[in-house]
Amino acid sequence: MKYRVMSVALVVLIIALLLMAVSLAEPVAARLRLPASVLLAIFGVAIGALALVLRSGSFGPAAQDVAEAVTDLPLGSDAFLFLFLPVLLFQSAMNTDARQLAEDASSIFTLAIVAVVVSTFVIGLALAPFAPMPLLACLLVGAIVATTDPIAVIGIFREAGAPGRLVRLVEGESLLNDAAAITLFALFLDLIVSGRAFDPAQTAVQAIALPLGGVVLGAVAGRLAASLVGRLRESPLAPTSVSVALPYVAFVVAEHTLRISGVMAVVGAGVTFAMYGPAKAPPDVWRHLKTVWEQIDWWAASLIFVLSSILAPGLIAGATLLDLFLLGVVVLASLAARAAIVFGLMPVMSALRIGPQISAAFRWVVLWGGLRGATTLVLALAVTEREELSPEIRSFVAVLATGYVFYTLLIQGTTLRALVRRTGVDRLSPVDLALRRDVLAAARRHVADRVEETARAHGLTAPERTRAEAARADGPSAMADPAERVAIALATLARAEREIILQRVRERSVSLKLVDRLLGDARRLGDRSRASGAEGYAEADAYALRFSGAERAAQRVARATGWTGWLARVMADRFEMLLVTSAAVARLEPFARETIAPVLGPDAAAAASMALARRRETVGRALAALRLQYPGYAEALERRLLANAAIQIEESEYDRMLEDGLIGPELHRDLVIEVGRRRRGVGARPALDLGLDPETLIARLPLFARLPDDALKQLVRLIEPVFVRPGERLIRRGDRGDAAYFVSSGAVEVTSVSGSTYRLGRGEIFGEIALLTDSPRTADVDAIAYCSLLRLRRRAFLAFLDDHPELAAEVAATAERRRLENAAATSAAAMS
Secondary structure (H helix, E strand, C coil), rough: CCCCCHHHHHHHHHHHHHHHHHHHHHHHHHHHCHHHHHHHHHHHHHHHHHHHHCCCCCCCHHHHHHHHHHHHHCCCHHHHHHHHHHHHHHHHHHHHHHHHHCHHHHHHHHHHHHHHHHHHHHHHHHHCCCCCCCCCHHHHHHHCCCCCCHHHHHHHHHHHHCCHHHHHHHHHHHHHHHHHHHHHHHHEEEHHHHCCCCCHHHHHHHHHHHHHHHHHHHHHHHHHHHHHHCCCCCCHHHHHHHHHHHHHHHHHHHHCCCCEEEHHHHHHHHHHHHHHHHHHHCCCHHHHHHHHHHHHHHHHHHHHHHHHHHHHHHHHHCCHHHHHHHHHHHHHHHHHHHHHHHHHCCCCCCCCCCCCCCCCCHHHHHCCCCCCCCHHHHHHHHHHHHCCCCCCCCHHHHHHHHHHHHHHHHHHHHHHHHHHHCCCCCCCCCCHHHHHHHHHHHHHHHHHHHHHHHHHHCCCCCCCCHHHHHHHHHHCCCCCHHHHHHHHHHHHHHHHHHHHHHHHHHHCCHHHHHHHHHHHHHHHHHHHHHHHHHHHHHHHHHHHHCCHHHHHHHHHHHHHHHHCHHHHHHHHHHHHHHHHHHHHHHHHHHHHHHHHHHHHHHHHHHHHHHCCCCCCCEHHHHHHHHHHHCCHHHHHHHHHHHHHHHHHHHHHHHHHHHHHCCHHHHHHHHHHHHHHHHHHHHHHCCCCCCCCCCCHHHHCCCCHCCHHHHHHHHHHCCCCCECCCCCEEEEEECEEEEEEEEHHHHHHHHEEECCEEEEEHHHHHHHHCCCCCCCCCEEECCCCCCEEEEEEEEEHHHHHHHHHHHHHHHHHHHHHHHHHHHHHHHHHHHHC
């Protein structure tokens, strides 16, 4: 396509006027109860159609010039793809919670990939018998119209109160849907242009390798960008600039340098940046970045829709009756393909528990909500600009793709809300209806009390209407099922915990890299509580306190290599996470009494308080175990937390004084600078010393106290420090003895064959009997606390005892004593 040469000023003026016009789309669409994308499409088509009429010259040369300026803007498909598409994809990816995406990964990937492939081939094969075009051209149409625009349907879902997991599923599907469709589009277009024969195996390999390569590139780019943000964290402008550059760098490098999927590179970059960015940037900087991106996304989405819609009348100007018939085929084939996914695949996934449970009503809405949007129009425009294609193919693709977009927007889009009302998915559930009545009752009682206070303060009499409403509000809860009230109470506690954690983040009293984990734990508490009540709350609590995969991996690396740096960092993270969680749980206890009881009743509040008490106990035990092993580090963390909280309170006080006019801007600036200096003085979280230095651990053991210096040096070379977590099994009965262990700190529990148990603490040895007698282990040994152990391998242990007879005699005496005790316990158990 060729464009008129026009001044930069004219281009800027036209785009500015369009921006002013689209700014009215949201309020007008809300008033008309239409999706904003529908209104933008109508607006763009109206401008494009009017421009076509004015270009005829019937209204004079001035009108013709204006029309040509609008329709001949120097914005081709490349401009749309490279300027707008990365922005839209990156913003969607940044809004995706990586943890939630991982939980629904199987559902999202299946729906995104399978739905696109099924839709592409169903539409292509349905067109082939009727269209005077090759099969590849029909498949190209199928790939173009397989892209979906989730904005309208997600907006309606949220208004209707759709399950959060269903909204996440549609968002995640749409994120990968475009990538899969564009990949197929590129493959089919290349086959048509090059004339190569269709090779299913090669096409399948490309369809997998290209997106996968894009994801890897994007993940690396997103991680590097997040690290750069961490170095530029003091100013909100620099990190925001990095984030704006990231999607364009990822897209261009992927598409033009590495020849892999630029779309997936942007998606990978966005998800990775959103995962690591909040841990690198201060909360206020990240909020500024997100706000800027919301504005950029709105500009890009609005402009791409209007500008592509302006070109739409020109794309379908030569449509025929055959094209109208073929459009009907596309509509029917697309609905059939989507129905196969929604009513065929999704129920199977729900039955296999790899997808959410979705009611039939919601399935109908998902089916009808498959709207197409700007991406489809941009891909159709790209086809019209390929001079290598015949005019017939270009017209065929442009007419059908453009016609289908406007069919979905003007027919499905305008009737989607009516379908939502007809199916009833916008109605409150019985539980929500009952909760609504309880909330109204609590609010009216609170209002009545406040009105009474205000009336007394001014010497007035409270209105009778207020008293009557308060009287009507008294009475039993409208929610009949106590379990439902408890579930809502616990979910409310989880939301309150999330707010407390965010407050800690604002106070800068929690390390940023822990924020995602802490918020994820709070979200899981809420989700499990809504699903299973108190039992689900307890399960989520246990999941949050488990030793993570990273902690277990760091422990294995430390044992295998002797390097403890990673282990020290993850244990410091765990220490801080438990400290923050413990403080948050303590602050929730008054919340249960003061906020939950008035709405859900004293019984629900009592049950929530009981569940909260159990959680405080489990968190407290986990924290106490670490405190016992590292008391000095616990004190250092607590001092840092309190120092940061005090600094934040002081800064807030200065802000309040500025707002009240007590101090001026100059003094406020000076005070804030002083606060910043003191905050930097608090410094980063101190490093955790695991205390695994062999010489230090050996010095704690009385057993080695009488060894000469050369023997101690020999022992340091032979012995291995071992970090052990509570609950870890160190020795299993029946196994072959491979090492002896010395307890430098902590405690273990020994369970003999008879079932009797005893504990060993600092300075004691275990595992030696099997080595001295060359027999299998006779007991199980489990850690009951964090332990610092010294491990001496079998050969080194026996050789060291041979070199030091006095030590050997002492160890043998201990082993014989335990053997006799175990034998006596076994005999007693047999007699009983």
